[in-house]
Amino acid sequence: MTQRSYPESPGFKVAGASQEAAEAIAPQAPRVRDRVLQCIRMLPGMTADEIAAALGLSILTVRPRVSELHRQGEIQPTGGRHRNSSGMTAGTWEVAPPLPNQHGTTT
Template sequence: MKASSDIGYPDAPGFKAHGPSEDAATMMAATARSLRERVLATIAASAAGLTADEVAAQLNKSILSVRPRVAELHRQGEIRPAVNRGTNASGMTASIWVVSPPLPASEGQS
């Protein structure tokens, strides 16, 4: 996936093809980081975890802006899917996301 700025995906919105997808990534770049932080905080505040649809509902944001932030957080290792699954607005099963445990310190680091 290509990035719309000098910062690469998943730290910045990405796009798969030039045109509307690239335009959307460029437009979202200014707000993606703060929304990603809000999505992470919302997931962290739920002991049982949340689906992307539930996060969008709690933040009163479009699922179309929240789902990519969830994917970015997952790619960054900040969140992981829970063992159990939930249901999204369409009635299909959906991943429930929880905060990932911190990575262990590498040997040799001080």
């Protein structure tokens, strides 16, 4: 079996609780990323916290998936910001345009 690395698989910075959390969510992460991407496709301009609420998931599950999708080039910031429950503002997301292939065309 091939070991996958971030952002295809949840990452962690140091061994311990962060590593344990990454390993625990790893089997579910691809499905959650797909759900997050579908939500952004249907309702662009939401923050990670708004996406979590729309999907009925924890922000601690959704925020890392948003980061992974951004790192993979699937989504991009809109430039907008919304206030979240902490009173701070957070960036909003949209689906990124397709990247060109080696022939210079998009798929």
